[in-house]
Amino acid sequence: MIPFLDLKKINAPFEQEFKNKFDSFLEKGWYVLGEEVQLFEAEYAQYCGTRHCVGTANGLDALRLIFEGCKILEQLQEGDEVLVASNTYIATIIAIKQADLIPVLVEASLLTYNFDFEDLERKITPNTKVILPTHLYGKLTDMERINAFAKAYNLLVITDCAQSHGAKDINGNRSGSLADASAHSFYPTKNLGALGDAGAITTDNEALAQVVKKYRNYGFKERYVAEYAGVNSRLDEIQAAFLRIKLKQLDIQNRRRREIAMKYLSKIHNEHMILPQLNKEENHVWHLFVIRSVYRDQLQTHLQNKGIGTNIHYPVPPHKQEALSEYNMQSFSVCEQLYKEVLSIPLSPALSDVDVEDIITALNSFRC
Incomplete structure (x- = not known):
């Protein structure tokens, strides 16, 4: 797992x-x-x-x-x-x-x-x-x-x-x-x-x-x-x-995050997924690696069955929250699309190279 x-x-x-x-x-x-x-x-x-x-x-x-x-x-x-x-x-x-x-x-x-x-x-x-x-x-x-x-x-x-x-x-x-x-x-x-x-x-x-x-x-x-x-x-x-x-170790850990992200970007090849864009390596510290898929829920289940944990950042947009009811009638089509499609996959300095390869293999094996 x-x-x-x-x-x-x-x-x-x-x-x-x-x-x-x-x-x-x-x-x-x-x-x-x-x-x-x-x-x-x-x-x-x-x-x-x-x-x-x-x-x-x-x-x-x-x-x-x-x-x-x-x-x-x-x-x-x-x-x-x-x-x-x-x-x-x-x-x-x-x-x-x-x-x-x-x-x-x-x-x-x-x-x-x-x-x-x-x-x-x-x-x-x-x-x-x-x-x-x-x-x-x-x-x-x-x-x-x-x-x-x-x-x-x-x-x-x-x-x-x-x-x-x-x-x-x-x-x-x-x-x-x-x-x-x-x-x-x-x-x-x-x-x-x-x-x-x-x-x-x-x-x-x-x-x-x-x-x-x-x-x-x-x-x-x-x-x-x-x-x-x-x-x-x-x-x-x-x-x-x-x-x-x-x-003292933050820059070192951020470099490890970038190494993992670069592997994901270069090795994940699946038509059912959209990977994040990278304009300049140093301007991204990969707090999260968020992919998108119109088949997000099926993909999440697939990864769970492969023993890989995921998360959704975030499942409900702010303007649809009960706590912000004054915004509930507003519409943000792109924001709402993102909330339906985003899925965060594991990315942390604690991941081993083997873990990273297993995650890549699991993602590439997904078929809708």
């Missing part, structure tokens, strides 16, 4: 370091917003190529805190519109709503799975203040085009980098450094995954960094003295320690 994702196997190479770090953590007796968080924030900012990193409890909070910080800095106000992908993970949209902003859903491109730029421009209104692209599946969206569009309409650019840790643009700039601010999730399944919930904000904006650093901790400007009515969304000290260990 080849599981879709084996987190224990992924984390196995780090176990002894984790144990040593946990012993040190217990010995110090400092459990919240200590040295490990400060060190991770400095190291991750340097890795991404930004001046600042602020740790948060999770990726959703990272997005929400960016919005709240921009409101405090009077860059946004309640009721402003945010252009967001119709096929993103629902948390991206929830964060917008929690900040009392209005999500405006944009159709997806059938080629890139990111924004359809023609629909993006159609959705602009006088109330539009933010473009929020998600680097879906680990592939950077066209940030040069996004930033040019934002400049033309005087919009903020905030990116959801939950799936794109380490990806680089054509100029070698990393995901997390290509916008006014970026939100990161370190949920255990991510390329840089914690052993629990964790997130971060990266930005070059000094004022925004200082505001969200206070806002994540009840709005305190000093102990027990609150400047803002903030929240409790602090990166755990122990998760920061574990992330520091794994960050």
Whole structure:
């Protein structure tokens, strides 16, 4: 059996370091917003190529805190519109709503799975203040085009980098450094995954960094003295320690992901499947390898019978979710097509070459 994702196997190479770090953590007796968080924030900012990193409890909070910080800095106000992908993970949209902003859903491109730029421009209104692209599946969206569009309409650019840790643009700039601010999730399944919930904000904006650093901790400007009515969304000290260990290996693990993806792209040959497109190797870190098939359900059953785990990212589009009922009557034909066809196959640094060949053989043997 080849599981879709084996987190224990992924984390196995780090176990002894984790144990040593946990012993040190217990010995110090400092459990919240200590040295490990400060060190991770400095190291991750340097890795991404930004001046600042602020740790948060999770990726959703990272997005929400960016919005709240921009409101405090009077860059946004309640009721402003945010252009967001119709096929993103629902948390991206929830964060917008929690900040009392209005999500405006944009159709997806059938080629890139990111924004359809023609629909993006159609959705602009006088109330539009933010473009929020998600680097879906680990592939950077066209940030040069996004930033040019934002400049033309005087919009903020905030990116959801939950799936794109380490990806680089054509100029070698990393995901997390290509916008006014970026939100990161370190949920255990991510390329840089914690052993629990964790997130971060990266930005070059000094004022925004200082505001969200206070806002994540009840709005305190000093102990027990609150400047803002903030929240409790602090990166755990122990998760920061574990992330520091794994960050050192992130590029190596991303290279292994690319090796596997290249094998899939060159060796999977089946007329019943559409493989993802690759424009530039470094701009994709293959958080997920997502194929499409009009026979998706039969294909998933076929792979299950071959002992290969799969997943669907995602089975229900945001605009069809009960939680977002105000969007239920909207139609996004490309987005809806994707949700009927997408299937994620195993791709992780823990896969062996034999595993990869077995997956390829199983895919190539599928017949409708």
